[in-house]
Amino acid sequence: MNADALLTPAVRAALGLASPGGRRARLSTLIFHRVLPAPDPLLPGDPDAATFRWQMRTLARHFNVLPLGEAVQRLREGSLPPRAACVTFDDGYADNLTIAAPILRELGLPATFFIATGYLDGGRMFNDTLIELARRLPGERCDLSALGLGSHPLASAADRHKLVGVLVSHFKYLPPETRLQAAEALAASFGVTLPDDLMMSSAQLRELRALGMEIGGHTDSHPILARQDLAAAEQEIRLGKARLEEILGESPRLFAYPNGRKGKDYTEEHVALARSCGFDAAVSTNYGAASADSDPYQLPRFTPWDKTPGRFALRLLRNLYH
The missing domain is CATH 3.20.20.370 (Glycoside hydrolase/deacetylase)
Incomplete structure (x- = not known):
């Protein structure tokens, strides 16, 4: 037992x-x-x-x-x-x-x-937009200097999970009328296609x-x-x-x-x-x-x-x- x-x-x-x-x-x-x-x-x-x-x-x-x-x-x-x-x-x-x-x-x-x-x-919550963006970002690093968030490695799943935390913390308390739009705009700036069936x-x-x-x-x-x-x-x-x-x-x-x-x-x-x-x-x-x-x-x-x-x-x- x-x-x-x-x-x-x-x-x-x-x-x-x-x-x-x-x-x-x-x-x-x-x-x-x-x-x-x-x-x-x-x-x-x-x-x-x-x-x-x-x-x-x-x-x-x-x-x-x-x-x-x-x-x-x-x-x-x-x-x-x-x-x-x-x-x-x-x-x-x-x-x-x-x-x-x-x-x-x-x-x-x-x-x-x-x-x-x-x-x-077909909608998607702002945090899922950021999670799926971090999952799909190409390359070995991600430069978020334009947001004041610096540059982040993407070599491992742990790196990408850490990036999710950085992104969610940055976006979470933005006004709701701008938060989702800002997250979607960030994903678009990297040319990343995100799921619409979550x-x-x-x-x-x-x-x-x-x-x-x-x-x-x-x-x-x-x-x-x-x-x-x-x-x-x-x-x-x-x-x-x-x-x-x-x-x-x-x-x-x-x-x-x-x-x-x-x-x-x-x-x-x-x-x-x-x-x-x-x-x-x-x-x-x-x-x-x-x-x-x-x-x-x-x-x-x-x-x-x-x-x-x-x-x-x-x-x-x-x-x-x-």
Whole structure:
């Protein structure tokens, strides 16, 4: 028996103590963005299909996995089961349908997908433009002196991954109306052709919903809300919601703040906006687990980075005590 298998009884017992259900329950909510067909050195934070499968098997073994909407309601009512958990995805990548959804269905697990509607049907987020640019740049070096970013080697995948970090850090907090245009212009200046099928189409989103998966709002163009004036932030939230209603024929009840860190990416004003726009609850990326005392419009989530089932289960346990 391996070490991960030996951890199972102890971890399960500890999880039961940390989240006993009912009024004392705690809700663990996991965040994913993509599930890749194979490991990608430029996307080390995203699991491949094999990794995601054992992550979900571990989650199913130790937790009672619920749709987020149901979990939020039961958290309010004090009726959550012990070891309650939810699986969520942000942004709307096509591999959510083609790779993640079949694994979730194979294991009988629900999930909630938060969609930035402006990138459906052939769009591409600014960070993906930069990642795919770094992947495709020709030659052994890249001169970014015009941006004040110097010159960078391209000899290895590690070099290109480091370049991604430099580029994303430079572009991330530009105004959303100029950020994507600037990233696209940079790619064009190098003559690089980029993929246009990273995100779901409207038809694929309807297919995902037809599989029984929950769909939530994530704005239209994924701006950092705290860097917009309040009227623009409200327009983004409402437009994303309206476009989902048009595509799906139903109103999304859940919302995820882009980037999701309290104080840096959203404020109490945006919490009030999510409520006034008609959402029942909203999720952040603030670490931890939700309790009956948690603000339903600032529910915490976390990303599981661990590389083995045992460490993954232990992180789930640590998150409950955070």
